[in-house]
Amino acid sequence: MIKHLLSGGDLDADTATEILDTAAEMATVAGREIKKLPALRGRTVVNLFYEDSTRTRISFEAAAKRLSADVINFSAKGSSVTKGESLKDTALTLQAMGADAVVVRHPASGAPHRLANWVDGSVVNAGDGTHEHPTQALLDAYTMRARLGRLAGLSVAVVGDVLHSRVARSNVLLLSTLGAKVTLVGPPTLIPVDIAGALAPGTDVSYDLDSVLPNVDVVMMLRVQRERMNDSYFPSAREYARRYGLDGPRMRRLPEHAIVMHPGPMNRGMEITAEVADSPRSTIVEQVTNGVSVRMAVLYLLLGGNNR
Amino acid sequence: MAYPPAARSSPPRQPSVKVILTTADVQRVVDRIAHQILEKTQGAANTVLLGIPTRGTPLARRLADRISTFEDVAVPVGVLDITLYRDDLRRHATRAVGPTELPPGGIDGKRIILVDDVLFSGRTVRAALDALNDVGRPASVQLAVLVDRGHRELPIRADYVGKNIPTSLAESVKVTLAETDGTDEVKLYGGTAS
Numbered sequence: 001m002i003k004h005l006l007s008g009g010d011l012d013a014d015t016a017t018e019i020l021d022t023a024a025e026m027a028t029v030a031g032r033e034i035k036k037l038p039a040l041r042g043r044t045v046v047n048l049f050y051e052d053s054t055r056t057r058i059s060f061e062a063a064a065k066r067l068s069a070d071v072i073n074f075s076a077k078g079s080s081v082t083k084g085e086s087l088k089d090t091a092l093t094l095q096a097m098g099a100d101a102v103v104v105r106h107p108a109s110g111a112p113h114r115l116a117n118w119v120d121g122s123v124v125n126a127g128d129g130t131h132e133h134p135t136q137a138l139l140d141a142y143t144m145r146a147r148l149g150r151l152a153g154l155s156v157a158v159v160g161d162v163l164h165s166r167v168a169r170s171n172v173l174l175l176s177t178l179g180a181k182v183t184l185v186g187p188p189t190l191i192p193v194d195i196a197g198a199l200a201p202g203t204d205v206s207y208d209l210d211s212v213l214p215n216v217d218v219v220m221m222l223r224v225q226r227e228r229m230n231d232s233y234f235p236s237a238r239e240y241a242r243r244y245g246l247d248g249p250r251m252r253r254l255p256e257h258a259i260v261m262h263p264g265p266m267n268r269g270m271e272i273t274a275e276v277a278d279s280p281r282s283t284i285v286e287q288v289t290n291g292v293s294v295r296m297a298v299l300y301l302l303l304g305g306n307n308r
Numbered sequence: 309m310a311y312p313p314a315a316r317s318s319p320p321r322q323p324s325v326k327v328i329l330t331t332a333d334v335q336r337v338v339d340r341i342a343h344q345i346l347e348k349t350q351g352a353a354n355t356v357l358l359g360i361p362t363r364g365t366p367l368a369r370r371l372a373d374r375i376s377t378f379e380d381v382a383v384p385v386g387v388l389d390i391t392l393y394r395d396d397l398r399r400h401a402t403r404a405v406g407p408t409e410l411p412p413g414g415i416d417g418k419r420i421i422l423v424d425d426v427l428f429s430g431r432t433v434r435a436a437l438d439a440l441n442d443v444g445r446p447a448s449v450q451l452a453v454l455v456d457r458g459h460r461e462l463p464i465r466a467d468y469v470g471k472n473i474p475t476s477l478a479e480s481v482k483v484t485l486a487e488t489d490g491t492d493e494v495k496l497y498g499g500t501a502s
Contacts, residue, residue, distance in 0.1 A: 021404075028407075038392065039393075301402050305401045306399055
């Protein structure tokens with residue numbers, strides 16, 4: 001087993017499948033009266049969040065607690081970071097407190113990789129800048145496998161702001177490892193040139209959503225990240241919604257079995273309409289539930305044994 | 309205090325293997341345990357068999373199968389994975405988690421019979437008792453094992469024992485079953501040839 005989980009590309013097919021299989025076992029715990037396992041008793045997991053997050057932080061916290069680990073939540077707001085403490089000094093502080101794992105979200109791409117060199121424990125990337133978000137990719141893969149029964153041979157469209165999306169990057173890496181075919185769809189300004197070949201050969205790029213929809217098993221809508229929109233990537237929000245938003249008529253162009261995913265938080269009316277988000281094809285709520293199981297699996301496989 | 313290693317002249321060691329139970333023996337022993345369960349539980353009423361992976365699982369199925377042959381009662385069978393409850397998780401590389409499958413009727417208020425192949429330190433059974441505690445509240449818990457090799461480290465005993473094998477700690481007991489390994493056999497791998 002690997003020591004850190006920093007990138008969707010860290011995982012080979014066997015390891016990724018092991019995580020998904022373990023997550024399926026962890027999911028059974030959620031149905032029990034006592035939703036707790038003793039596997040990580042006495043271990044300490046630090047949630048180090050330099051960026052706002054609801055579901056990822058809560059999901060990691062719930063996962064660690066269900067495995068009986070002690071959880072320390074750290075958010076940059078209200079900490080010594082506002083006094084100018086560096087990431088390294090914060091990391092060394094956590095190290096001194098005996099953190100066995102650090103779950104880190106940071107606005108700078110690559111911050112978890114740096115952190116992994118400074119601390120003895122395991123580092124889990126919970127989203128770094130516009131780079132990667134591997135546990136999101138794992139929970140997306142888990143959701144697809146649960147709904148459609150397989151991953152190999154699936155055709156997946158990832159639609160929207162690929163440029164700023166760490167979810168897209170991790171998904172392309174992981175899904176291609178697991179044998180799915182990914183098509184990146186979006187306005188040319190939001191899809192970096194050569195990204196498909198650079199991430200995983202075999203990945204396609206399209207600028208026309210309507211032509212892609214009839215041939216996919218999964219359509220994954222990405223959030224339009226207003227906080228990272230410093231340039232005019234598209235003329236107006238309305239035009240974006242018209243060309244790349246998923247609405248009812250577009251959803252009906254999908255094959256009968258196809259599912260609609262979104263990593264959340266959604267901009268309803270922008271990349272996805274309420275009709276689609278609340279339809280039975282949407283797996284958005286399941287993705288959140290599955291997130292806890294997948295993160296339990298990741299924490300158990302990183303921390304459960306003596307892997308040092 | 310160290311003696312020079314060459315000073316001890318020992319005869320060349322042969323790893324000794326002794327067959328404790330043959331294929332026919334294993335089947336007879338399973339039959340006997342099935343009868344004992346029926347006798348001790350008044351016809352296996354309100355009883356659930358839970359196998360502890362890996363080899364407790366097929367053993368539990370076989371016991372249920374024999375019980376239904378002998379008395380025509382269907383005993384629910386389940387699987388109880390104890391990986392996450394082990395006390396030695398941190399001493400080894402991460403272990404893969406297996407499925408826990410409880411029978412549809414659940415285990416609350418039932419008489420549970422845990423089934424495993426070898427009873428040794430008792431730590432597996434302790435983990436199983438902890439796991440059981442998290443999945444329900446049985447009325448009582450019993451233990452059935454194919455082989456009891458002694459050397460308990462915890463105050464645990466079995467209610468049904470297929471065969472007591474006196475062993476030394478240097479020896480190891482290996483159970484193979486048709487379902488998991490191709491053949492039914494119990495072998496004792498010895499420390500020194502005797």
